[in-house]
Amino acid sequence: MARIRIERVSRRFGGVTALEDLSLDIAHGEFLVLLGPSGCGKSTLLRTIAGLLAPDSGRILLDDSDVTDLPARDRGVAMVFQSYALYPHLSVARNIAFPLRARRTDRAERDARVAEVGAALGLSGLLDRRPRELSGGQRQRVALARALVRDPAAFLLDEPLSNLDARLRTSTRAELTELHRRLGSTFVHVTHDQVEAMTMATRIALLDGGRLEQVGAPHEVYDRPESAFVAGFLGAPPMNLLPARLAERDGALHAVADGVDIPVGLPVEQPEGSTAAEDSGRDVLLGVRPEQLSVRRDGAPGGGLRGRVRLLENLGGEEVAHCLVGGIRVAVRGTRPLGVAVDDPLALDCPSEFVHLFAPTSGRRLERRARDRIHVPI
Amino acid sequence: MSALVEVARPAPPGALLPQRVRRRRRTVAPYLYLAPGLVLLAVWVYRPLAQTAQLSFLSWNLLPTSPAVPVGWDNYARLFALPDFGASVLRTLGLIAGLLPFTLLVPVLVALAARRVSGRAARAYQALVFAPLLVAPVAGAAVWSWLLEPRAGLVNRALGTQANWLQEPGPAQLAIVVITGWHVLGFAVLIVSAGLTGINADYADAAAVDGATPGQTTRWVVLPLLSPTLGFLGLMTVLLAAQWSFPLVDTLTGGGPIDATTTVYYLLWDYAFGSFDAGLGAAAGMVFFAGFGVVALLLVGLTERLVVHDS
Secondary structure, three states: OOOEEEEEEEEEEOOEEEEEEEEEEEOOOOEEEEEOOOOOOHHHHHHHHHOOOOOOEEEEEEOOEEOOOOOHHHOOEEEEOOOOOOOOOOOHHHHHHHHHHHOOOOHHHHHHHHHHHHHHOOOHHHOOOOHHHOOHHHHHHHHHHHHHOOOOOEEEEEOOOOOOOHHHHHHHHHHHHHHHHHHOOEEEEEEOOHHHHHHHOOEEEEEEOOEEEEEEOHHHHHHOOOEHHHHHHOOOOOOEEEEEEEEEEOOEEEEEEOOEEEEEEEEOOOOOOOOOOOOOOOEEEEEEOHHHOEEOOOOOOOOOEEEEEEEEEEOOOEEEEEEEEOOEEEEEEEEOOOOOOOOOEEEEEOOHHHOEEEOOOOOEEOEEOOOOOEEOOO | OOOOOOOOOOOOOOOOOOHHHHHHHHHHHHHHHHHHHHHHHHHHHHHHHHHHHHHOOEEOOOOOOOOOEEOOOHHHHHHHHOOHHHHHHHHHHHHHHHHHHHHHHHHHHHHHHHOOOOOHHHHHHHHHHHHHHHOOHHHHHHHHHHHOOOOOOHHHHHHOOOOOOOOOHHHHHHHHHHHHHHHHHHHHHHHHHHHHHOOOHHHHHHHHHOOOOHHHHHHHHHHHHHHHHHHHHHHHHHHHHHHHHHHHHHHHOOOOOOOOOOOHHHHHHHHHHHOOOHHHHHHHHHHHHHHHHHHHHHHHHHHHHHOOOOO
């Protein structure tokens, strides 16, 4: 039962910056997923919360107490490691009992807790086995049982599903979500798997290069990515990003590039005393999700994006067409069959409400402010 | 009649090499890889062993001009009749017991302490501990004989004692144990350090998160996971203690005083090259070979049962 606050934490390893001035407030009872590519600092952040790594600067607060200088054993958080780190010389029962033994809980209570937690996770028949006699899924549950046995303030999970096969991962995902719902504790889960993040999280914190790119509910992060990095990380295939320039067409702003001419859903603003439309001529990064693009059937002229099909991928129920639009790869995803063939020219449309704009240098999202100006959100 | 037809399974793959050829290829390859090692073993270990066995049934004074006379089991009978044999075995056991702290206890303490030192200091520290192993035993022994000199020696002056270290049985035995221990300590520390490095750091991290103090982590997690290394070092000590001490015994005490430092290795060397009784030396060698073989088998079986292996 804990709120975790990370305040301006930085950490360097030699010349590499793992965390840079990072702040994050994790509310009590949240299932927060730290998501990002390898080397983004997500595991470093988790180990800093656990107390296994000291930050170079900044503070970690558990509830309202500063635990920055508190050793891991006194923080009262539990952690599940990617390797599970089950003590190989101890039986399952003694592995689960380890946190209680370290706290000098008396034997009768220890045995009762182990039996209880073991039963809850379906480990009752395995308590006398050694870790090496267990399957991957069983080991994962023992690691979870060891975390559960002492009612920790928060659960820190470091890629706990990455060593499971695909089918087991899907079922374990659901079990973890169910466990979180039942316990109501704070969970911090590190992963590089966007499906895990989208399905399990109440909030996702996306990291890149030791910095937060965006924090929000899964639908917010997916539907309204705040940076080109977030847009390009989520989705399979991820959002198409094309460099373009804004131009005025019949009183509306269009994103224009080689093979691209698409309305961006913004009316043209004409500042007083000026004949040129504001924002016209500005360079942008145009973002469109593959599933929002539709193939123009009738071969009619027009279409926001025009290109040629290079490759078709059959996903079973769906199909992905990889196209080249003005030299840039653009993926289109839709129900199979899409009705196109390799080397076909094709025209693609996208409703303007699904068109995203990003600043080409900073990569941050461009939006119209309340005053109806395009601006870079801070 | 049904109009439904079952879809056929995918067709089996095409022709394979005949089974016999494939099997022969698979059986020959491992022996080819083993061949160089086997040849070296045969030339440098098994051939001398066979020659020793042969020699143990002959009476010969090592002179090329005098003939070696077959004497049957006579050498073995003499060996067991002589009192030296049992006494040297007991002394060897004492030496092993004296060396175990230097190969197990001290290395673990030093290696655990060395983990807290980092960077360049750690390297210097390791080099200091390892250095004695690089000193040739005979050169080390020469320096030690000056240090242990009864009147002007540094050891007596530092300790304020008047012991005649190498000429009294008790002190001589102690000196041999300590000097051998000093010599192999670096090697043992190196092995233990390597063992510690081989333990996945996640275990100690997990123990810390689970609430264990550093002391508990060492006792409950690190030492059990170090047990294969400690088992190996224990085995090495039992089997090799007498060999490690041999050059020091030979240089410092010559097996004396009154045979107080004569271990099994020194005894068999003394029989062969001190008393020029090659047959008796070879017989002692064969008996110790068989004895150490049995001890090694027992110890390997014991450590296999006691130690835990990280899967």
